[in-house]
Amino acid sequence: MSTIVQYIIVRSDLRTALNWPIGAVIAQCCHAATAVINLNSDDEETVSYLKDMDNMHKVVLEAKDEGALVKLADKLKENNVKHKMWIEQPENIPTCIAIKPYVKDNVHKYVKHLKLLKE
Template identity: 60%
Template sequence: MSNPLVQYILLRSDLLKDLGWSIGALVAQACHASSAALHLFRDDENTKQYLNDLDNMHKVVLEIPDEESLKKIAKKLEENSISHKLWIEQPENVATCVALKPYPKDEVKKYVGKFKLYKTTMNA
């Protein structure tokens, strides 16, 4: 498929690097946001198609520097009618992650293309 359906997840890097959250906690944030977006947009045709081929789902986790940047991209997505879920972790009331519903890659590249793949260095 030349323009595959992809679910983009934008995850704050400062949670790990500056605020001391564990990798497990970060993974949980991405899972919460992804699950919520898939549930919220479950009747969308792209979402249905994406979920009908579970063994070939494409997810891309991108790094976003901080809460302000995360809220800014969520606002831009909303202004452009790009369906997404901004995950607010409770009870801390902290925005941690944004997950888009599945979209053809080319359709949302201009909104997420400037962000890098989420990477962390592991100290063995």
């Protein structure tokens, strides 16, 4: 069986340049992941992903800044990859993208240039 994975891409500059606490950054990822699962709750891969809840596979990657995040969102949209860009309110700041669960081989090509998020 093919691995179903959910990619979450968060801006690394939230912690560095903008000095957000780690908890606030994690909350952004949680918001986006929850939203994209809800928006795609009837999707076959999402349903399959949630059925095996104890073995969910998520990969958290970093985009260097807002420009990189928006560029990725545009590429995902162009290729009909379902995702949710989380925009923190009331500041109206794009903070992260969660891609709905996909078979890894079908979506990895869009994020392979990104690095794993690190401290």
